[in-house]
Amino acid sequence: MSLFEKFRESWLRPALFFGNNPVSLAGGALTTASGVTTIGYWLIELFGHVDENPYLGIIFILILPALFVLGLALIPVGIWIRRRKLHKAGQIPVEFPKIDLNDPVFRHGIDIVLAATIVNFLIVAAASYRGMGYMDSPQFCGRSCHVMTPEYTAYKISAHSHVACAECHIGAGAEAYLSAKVNGTKQLLEVTFHPLASLAPKIFPNYPTPIPSPVTSLRPARVICEGCHTPTRFDGDKLLVKSSFADDEQNTETETVLILHLGGEDSFSHRTGIHGVHLGHIEYIATDPTRTAIPWVERQNADGSKTTYVASALNGGQPQGERRTMDCIDCHNRAAHTFMTAEEALNRAMADGAISPSLPFIHKKGLELLKTAYASPEEANAKIPQQLAAFYRSQHPELLTQKADLVKAAGLELATLYNQNVFPFMKVTWGTHPNHIGHQNYPGCFRCHDGDHAAKNGTSITQDCSACHNLLAVDEAKPKVLSDLGIR
Ligand code: HEC
Ligand code: HEC
Ligand code: HEC
Ligand code: HEC
Ligand code: HEC
Structure with a gap:
């Protein structure tokens, strides 16, 4: 018997026979569907524009490939279940249904299965590589998890906005990668159980608010900062x-x-x-x-x-x-995450003209508005410009016509400053994270x-x-x- 014939007799035929069960068929369908969708997403990504939405990323880069692998796994599981069932009932046939290689329909079927297996293998390899890369991207770390909003917001406007979170927080090497993933899984559980944790704090894990600083697990700066900066070169x-x-x-x-x-x-x-x-x-x-x-x-x-x-x-x-x-x-x-004091934030914005110093009492009133507490970013966006306009309406009504643009711009900028530094849901407010410089x-x-x-x-x-x-x-x-x- 040739090798192929042997394979056909002892593997292919039984596989086809046992594979004809709902679980394996569902697995096959799941794999095909998620595989085709994943490839479609890669093509769109390659040739077109893909929204940076982190949730789409989670679906396409993490969940779909997981379904794909799940589908693949279901096929042998179904085969195993059917085989056990038939075995118990003593219904395993002595001879499996014939495979006739002369039947062109069947031959093509085999070609397709072989080709599909190779493609599947490539998809799994590419997907796991991409999934790993994605989990290290600032998008995943900073945006898919709202707990990181304060740090991500400050990071986006820092000098390091193009340095990936992982460069500082994980660093190179398999050990660092693994410990980051263990830590990350713990954090994922905390985030997942957060709604329950507020009901039963003793049972469910929860994340701390604010996230504590310093980060005790941060690797020595020699390793993370000196990969890019040479300390002895900053002379003068x-x-x-x-x-x-x-x-x-x-x-x-x-x-x-x-x-x-x-x-x-x-x-x-x-x-x-x-x-x-x-x-x-x-x-x-x-x-x-x-x-x-x-x-x-x-x-x-x-x-x-x-x-x-x-x-x-x-x-x-x-x-x-x-x-x-x-x-x-x-x-x-x-x-990478500079939070300012209200005074600092306002002085800087006034010095670069984003808030015009030509508006009377803008420093005093602006500071007062920044130091008021607003329940959410939306509330700050709505109330700060509104209250600034109300202030000028009562004190300097002429400004609302003469300098309407400046008043409006100042209101918007104040709200932006607030939302770059105060995050009520994480209990981060002015001064929560001190700066040692x-x-x-x-x-x-x-x-x-x-x-x-x-x-x-x-x-x-x-x-x-x-x-x-x-x-x-x-x-x-x-x-x-x-x-x-x-x-x-
Ligand atoms: C240039 C290096 C660098 C980059 C890039 C960076 N961080 Fe940090 N991060 C730090 C340092 C330094 C600290 C403070 C460590 C300390 O005080 O021990 C920190 C602290 C934090 C903290 C703890 C809370 C706090 O505010 O101190 C979180 C959470 C955090 N970073 C998340 C992120 C996320 C998410 C990203 C990517 C979007 C990121 N970091 C990118 C250097 C970096
Ligand atoms: C992947 C490379 C990279 C790493 C890692 C990195 N930096 Fe930087 N850093 C830069 C670059 C590039 C700039 C200049 C950015 C610019 O001027 O726009 C910069 C700018 C700075 C500045 C001046 C700008 C500012 O924010 O005041 C400081 C300070 C600084 N880095 C400190 C650090 C520290 C501390 C660490 C380690 C926690 C670190 N960097 C890690 C690349 C890096
Ligand atoms: C004793 C405190 C201290 C230590 C330790 C320190 N720095 Fe600084 N560094 C400063 C101060 C202060 C400034 C100037 C801050 C400013 O510009 O407002 C500065 C400025 C910088 C700048 C910006 C230089 C420029 O020309 O604008 C970089 C980059 C930087 N530090 C990187 C590092 C790195 C990397 C390390 C660790 C190897 C380090 N620093 C250790 C205090 C320190
Ligand atoms: C150990 C070093 C150190 C000593 C000692 C020191 N300073 Fe400073 N000082 C700094 C640094 C670093 C900054 C810059 C901070 C920054 O980059 O924003 C600064 C900034 C300042 C500023 C400008 C601050 C601002 O934000 O407007 C003043 C004013 C000042 N120092 C006054 C003093 C006086 C007065 C003394 C003596 C009693 C003194 N400092 C001693 C390190 C020092
Ligand atoms: C953890 C403690 C510590 C911190 C924080 C610290 N230093 Fe120092 N610094 C020292 C020690 C210790 C010396 C050495 C004292 C000596 O040589 O007399 C020193 C020496 C210095 C010297 C040299 C003084 C001299 O007379 O030659 C300068 C400049 C200096 N520090 C600036 C800073 C600045 C700026 C900061 C804040 C950004 C800072 N240091 C934060 C501990 C610290």
Whole structure:
């Protein structure tokens, strides 16, 4: 007997015989239907425009291929069930119905089954590859799950809006991938059971609101940030200009101009300044979960000795808490998800003209509207512009005709600022996620540089303003230095 004949006698015939059952047939139909739809979607995607809607992505890239595989699996399951049933009833035929290869209809049938198997195999391979890629895309991480809305919103307007979430949160390597998937499955369960969890919190898992920060599972910044940034290359000084507006009728503008000593590594391997001195050899213990209270800091010196700086509040005691080596994220904790304070958001929008400083009292009124709580983004979109218009109608009715466009634009921009920073359903509001860069709005650098962290040798972590920056102007109206520099 030739190989093919053997195959036909002992496999093909029984398979065809047993395969003639509702479960296997349904499986075949499911596979064909989802396979054809999936291919259709790929073709549309290849040649046409596909909506970026993440839910469509979930259906076409995750669910359809899953149905396809389910259909494939049902075929042998049906065969197995039918075989068992017939076996029990003693109805298995001695000879399976004849397969006549001379029958052209039947021969073509076999060709089709073989071809379909190869195509099926290709579809499963391509689909699982695409599914994996899709699950790593910002679309999937950020948009299909509304829990991530605050982070996704901030990410979209950050300098890293083109860096995939997975680049920072998962990184390369199979181990990272797996642990992310385990974590992700847990989160998926939390999201799925969320509606039940509010009824029976003890039984069903739920996600925390807001999502806690810091992310303790984040891989060391050396691995994630230094894949793209070379820390020692940011040498030199950086000029920073910040505008702020007052609450008076004219919204009087003042500016602060400073030169930040970013430092880095010079050609003699001297490490100086903000970027040069911290990386790799400073450890600290934070006694609270947000890493804000840092009473203990230790620096490894070039000669191998250690200098320990402790806060006076510690009174010689040993702090309890997370011990960590300082890296990028201890300063750049909001690198991809910067939430602003209401003042910052408003000052920036006024400085770049999105909210016109020519509108009387816009700073005072705008801040008041931003700091009011609205139950949902829709409510903010409706009420903020409405209340701004109402304010001008009562105080400066002439503006509603003379500067109607500016009033309208200001109202819309205020609502946008609100919705970029406040997310009531996740309990994220102004100030929920502090930013460690600087020291004006949050403790930031002053968690350590507060002048109260002293070493035994009498030195302390510096609070000298000029160690970090030269203040060229502080809250000055039209600072001369800006015109000297040719900036204004
Ligand atoms: C450039 C790197 C980077 C990218 C890209 C990035 N993140 Fe983050 N993410 C961070 C850092 C850093 C933190 C804060 C970590 C810390 O403080 O420990 C963070 C924190 C978070 C948190 C915790 C809550 C919070 O606000 O601190 C969530 C949730 C999150 N990111 C989701 C996302 C999602 C979703 C995306 C893609 C849409 C994304 N991230 C892209 C770096 C990144
Ligand atoms: C995949 C590459 C990539 C990774 C990973 C990455 N960055 Fe960036 N980052 C960039 C690029 C590109 C820019 C410049 C974007 C621009 O100027 O539009 C940038 C800009 C920045 C800036 C300046 C802009 C700003 O937001 O103030 C900071 C700070 C920064 N990155 C910090 C980080 C930190 C911290 C991490 C690790 C958590 C990180 N980056 C990870 C590519 C990356
Ligand atoms: C001690 C705090 C601190 C650490 C640690 C730190 N940075 Fe920074 N970094 C800063 C400050 C402050 C700025 C200037 C902020 C600004 O422009 O408002 C800055 C600016 C930057 C910029 C923008 C540079 C530019 O020219 O605008 C990048 C990119 C950056 N940091 C990346 C990193 C990376 C990557 C790491 C880790 C390897 C890191 N930083 C570690 C404090 C830090
Ligand atoms: C976890 C504690 C910690 C944090 C947070 C921290 N630093 Fe430091 N910093 C240190 C230590 C420790 C030293 C070394 C002290 C010394 O050499 O005298 C240092 C040194 C410096 C120096 C060099 C000072 C000098 O006299 O040469 C600069 C500049 C500096 N830090 C800037 C910053 C800035 C800017 C931030 C915030 C973005 C910041 N640091 C946040 C611990 C910290
Ligand atoms: C450990 C480093 C460090 C020390 C010490 C320090 N600063 Fe700063 N300061 C910063 C950084 C970093 C920023 C920039 C923050 C940013 O990028 O928005 C800043 C910003 C500022 C600003 C502008 C803030 C704004 O948002 O408008 C002022 C004003 C200022 N510092 C005043 C001072 C004064 C006064 C002292 C001395 C008592 C001082 N700083 C000490 C690191 C430091």
